[in-house]
Amino acid sequence: MPAPRRMLLALADGAGAAASLRAALEVTAGPRTEVTLLSLLCTPSLNQTGPMPVGGAHFGRRLVEGRFAKAREAAASLATQMETFCQTQGYHFRMRHEEGDAGTLLGHAAAHHDLTVLPRGTWFDHAQALEEGYAAQRSARVSLPGLLLAAPDFTMPGALHFLHEGDLASSEALKRFLGLSFLAHLPLTITGLDLDGADAALEEAVALAAARERPVHRGPALLHPDRPVPLPAFTGGALAIIPARSSSGRTAWRSLREMEASVLLA
Structure with missing residues (x-):
């Protein structure tokens, strides 16, 4: 690694x-x-x-x-x-x-x-x-x-989960993260917003990760900008990755901030 x-x-x-x-x-x-x-x-x-x-x-x-x-x-x-x-x-x-x-x-x-x-x-x-x-x-x-x-209980994650907001900032963040080769051996799930027009961005994101030879698949649309809820996917040892701009309170971060999980900004 x-x-x-x-x-x-x-x-x-x-x-x-x-x-x-x-x-x-x-x-x-x-x-x-x-x-x-x-x-x-x-x-x-x-x-x-x-x-x-x-x-x-x-x-x-x-x-x-x-x-x-x-x-x-x-x-x-x-x-x-x-x-x-x-x-x-x-x-x-x-x-x-x-x-x-x-x-x-x-x-x-x-x-x-x-x-x-x-x-x-x-x-x-x-x-x-x-x-x-x-x-x-x-x-x-x-x-x-x-x-x-x-978080204090941070351990080696079993998987990576990138929260994509369907915008240019998220796409650039994913590209930066893939360039780090950080935990590159772990399976990567990319989850997007439940919004019209997000499908194309998610398809391109998965294609980029696959081209970098990362084990990747597309997750179900779990995020909604009007109803962000804590995501159960991060209770099973997955490390959450969000665009750095999301730390100012956008949808991806709002879905995680009530949880004690570790979060990587990309």
């Missing part, structure tokens, strides 16, 4: 974060994979204070200072855990720490790696500023091709 040559682990702390990162490494990394451990603090999130009463500026500054101190402590703890794990397992790795707009910094770093891993439902405030639901929303809005939102 071709493994990514350069892999970026985004060290966002939260429930199950270390388990998600370790699992993603064990499943996807190979003996020649170069791993970057990227520790980030999202300063815009940590600086949020909301409305303050008259005379509350001093309290607001103390609140933010306390958040940053706790976030740096949490980030350092997670970085130490992952550094120890990588050393023990013999991975080739390096460590980086940055502070600023986490979305921008993550995007710049991801551009130089084949695969980026972010623990699903976490963000770079390290659980100090955002409630769990808001942190999950922030991570879900990241639209980076090659981003794996890894």
Whole structure:
């Protein structure tokens, strides 16, 4: 199985974060994979204070200072855990720490790696500023091709399932994914929207995958833009793959966001 040559682990702390990162490494990394451990603090999130009463500026500054101190402590703890794990397992790795707009910094770093891993439902405030639901929303809005939102129980999938929205963005996303040769030995199902005109896009998508010599078949139309529901196909060990733009709340993502499954953006 071709493994990514350069892999970026985004060290966002939260429930199950270390388990998600370790699992993603064990499943996807190979003996020649170069791993970057990227520790980030999202300063815009940590600086949020909301409305303050008259005379509350001093309290607001103390609140933010306390958040940053706790976030740096949490980030350092997670970085130490992952550094120890990588050393023990013999991975080739390096460590980086940055502070600023986490979305921008993550995007710049991801551009130089084949695969980026972010623990699903976490963000770079390290659980100090955002409630769990808001942190999950922030991570879900990241639209980076090659981003794996890894759940703590992520294991080697038995199949791949690409959710195609019948548009140009989905077709381009599928082409990018096939170019990665990621988990190329696994059977691939391509499922499309239940909409008029989607059939042609699905036929072309299946033909492209077959031309790349991927084991592929077309799945039933499970997605509907007006009635997105959680998809039962992902309870059986299949890895969901969606176009990166879908992470902003389009139909494919809405069908998955209530589930704890790992999701790969293409």
